[in-house]
Amino acid sequence: MSFFEFVRDLAATHPDPDPFLCLVLDAEGGVMTSAAHGEWKKDEIVACLDAASREIPAAAAQEARTSPRMESGVSAVAVLRTDGWHTAWTRLPVAVGRARHLAVIRRASDEDPRSLGRLALHLAHAATQAWTSCERTLVRRSQCVIERMRKKLQEFEKVSALAQLCAGIAHEIRNPLTTARGFLQLFAERCDEKDRAYLELTISELDRIRELLEDFMGLCRPDREEAAEVDMAEIARSVHRFLVPEASLCDIGFELNVPDHPIPAAVRPAQIKQVLINLVQNALQACRGQSHAAVRLDVDEQEDRVLVHVVDNGCGIEHMDRIFRPFYTTKSTGTGLGLFVCKHIIESHGGSISVRSQVGAGTTVTVQIPKCASRRA
DSSP: OOHHHHHHHHHHHOOOSSOEEEEEEOTTOOEEEEEEESOOOHHHHHHHHHHHHHHHHHHHHHHHHHOOBOTTSOBOEEEEEETTEEEEEEEEEEEETTEEEEEEEEEOOSSOHHHHHHHHHHHHHHHHHHHHHHHHHHHHHHHHHHHHHHHHHHHHHHHHHHHHHHHHHHHHHHHHHHHHHHHHHHHHHHSOHHHHHHHHHHHHHHHHHHHHHHHHHHHHSOOOOOOEEEEHHHHHHHHHHHHHHHHHHTTOEEEEEOOSSOOEEEEOHHHHHHHHHHHHHHHHHHHTTOTTOEEEEEEEEOSSEEEEEEEEOSSOOSOGGGTTSTTOOSSSSOOSOHHHHHHHHHHHTTOEEEEEEETTTEEEEEEEEETBOOOOO
16 A cells, blocks of 8 residues: 555545545645545546646745744644635655655635644644554565565575485485496396395395485476476376286276366476376275275366376275375385375476375375466476
């Protein structure tokens, strides 16, 4: 809310029974804004402003030379009579931008002009006090916002530096890990059956570490893939074709429900495909060993977003509050980064991911992605 709006509100709501016109003036007496109180005819306001624009600048120049201020420090009031109008004007207690004076004009009558002067003083002080108080509040709020943003920026810089460091460490670990795995495979070919079992167990643990490093590095490295308009229904079909064999081997029904028409969306397709594969594989894992196990992948659209549902009738999730925490997993071979990475990817598209689950009954994961997704920092 600007100072001019404060003045207009004060003038409009003032209890004075007679009409008056309130003006805010610059240092030369030029009219910056006006506010009418009471009933006015349009031509009357025009005539009033015309008279004020002729007479007040000269009076302002005279005031600037003489600087009429009372000893108490309160601004003096000048009262003029021009063309049947009484005008009372005074300095604002505090300059507000280019605004320096406030004037009140009403039709000349037998009323004591000093009452008009008192009205001008009242409006000048009330408007300035209200604006100053509001300005202090805005400054305090702005300072609080700036301080919060400064702290968040510092935290972001620390996290960014830590992520770069961790990515570098992960890269350095991966190289000797690959070498160690290769030598273990060579040793396994020359060992007896008992020792080979131990070596294969070690190799599988190294593969688990490598998978963890790949997930972690995928989270830390910047996204180089550009958003492109793709058909979300076709992405879902490709995921279905890719995972149907895995579902069949586990004796799990895998159903796809997509509309016949395309569902266009501006996304990074490889990342969205990664999310869908991860969610469906989680659903297949939850259904292993269940009778009449079934997983369903649904893709639909609303006016401005795409909806994806991954539904299963598997074992359900017990600790719902932990599922998006990094490194939390209930799988014996899981890394605990799958859902964490999925959430990161979907939110980077400006979307959301939510989970509903009941232990022993199944789980539904819902992903919402804006059709015109924009990358978030």
